[in-house]
Amino acid sequence: MSTIEPLPEQMKAWAWAKGRRAISLSDQAVPALAQHDVLIMNKAIGLNPVDWKFIETDLGDRWSHGHIPGVDGAGVVIAVGDPSNQHWLGAAVCYHQSLYRSGSFAEYTAIDVRTLIRLPEQMTWMGAAAFPCPVMTAWQAIEKVPVQQGVDILITGAGGGVGRILVQLARARGFKVTAQASRKRHSELYELGADLCIESTEQLAQSFYAIFDTVSAEHAEQLASGVEANGHLVCIMGRLEKAAVPVFSTAISQHEVALNALHGTGSVVQWQRFTQMGEKLLNQIYQGELKGPDIHVVEFDQLAEALREFKRNRKALKYTIEVA
Known part of the structure; x- marks a missing residue:
């Protein structure tokens, strides 16, 4: 494993309680990296309907107790599992995580390197975290x-x-x-x-x-x-x-339309197209050619309440979480 700074052993994360179908803030181990993974120091998290649906309903029974939810995030690559991916170290990226891996509701997230979407220079973390699920879902839909x-x-x-x-x-x-x-x-x-x-x-x-x-x-x-x-x-x-x-x-x-399906069945070529189109659309948002979601920013320690509020008002704003 290659890193750009010493990694902590622990991190703050929102973990899911199977019995209560709820999340709470706790100390967790920083994720270990498989060879194809990179470690993201999250700067922002995007909330999506799939998050509260898995947390609050029997969809979450596919998770283990203590699972960290969250599919969308943005941050900096600070470690890689394979030295061949060192060119990603220090890169500003956003991502859409598999529902069945430890997710973005944490200070650090381990991501498959092939899923990374590189950010334009000067792109805000909040704008980047708000991007993957709504925009790439719409793109997948129109491509049908x-x-x-x-x-x-x-x-x-x-x-x-x-x-x-x-x-x-x-x-x-x-x-x-x-x-x-x-x-x-x-x-x-x-x-x-x-x-x-x-x-x-x-x-x-x-x-x-x-x-x-x-x-x-x-x-x-x-x-x-x-x-x-x-x-x-x-x-x-x-x-x-x-x-x-x-x-x-x-x-x-x-x-x-199932954005998560690529994580289980997507080929290398399909992921290349996904990330290339992601970068193209993200650049269009950055350049003002495509209007992204309207954003409401909430602090990390208020994530659970923000998710409840987002569920009640999810059509109005895209809720994003600032990670200190």
């Missing part, structure tokens, strides 16, 4: 659908973090975007590139080449009849377990 210039698509829950990025990516690809969101979000969504904003899908009488649903699998299934023949239904929040339309009817394609 072949581009056809000028065709109509619908994005539901467009006022949320993923939805706002989706509107921009869809507009850049030449789609004609209808965005469903609360009325207070319409002005911003028009500025981001939406052609039409609506409050409810009940207002719709047309069909769409593609529908991107950010609400739930049940909601996506209800919208399936609004997809035109041979069109696309993209379920971002949840997963459609069965065909949403009758056989030999509109023959739509159903898609699921």
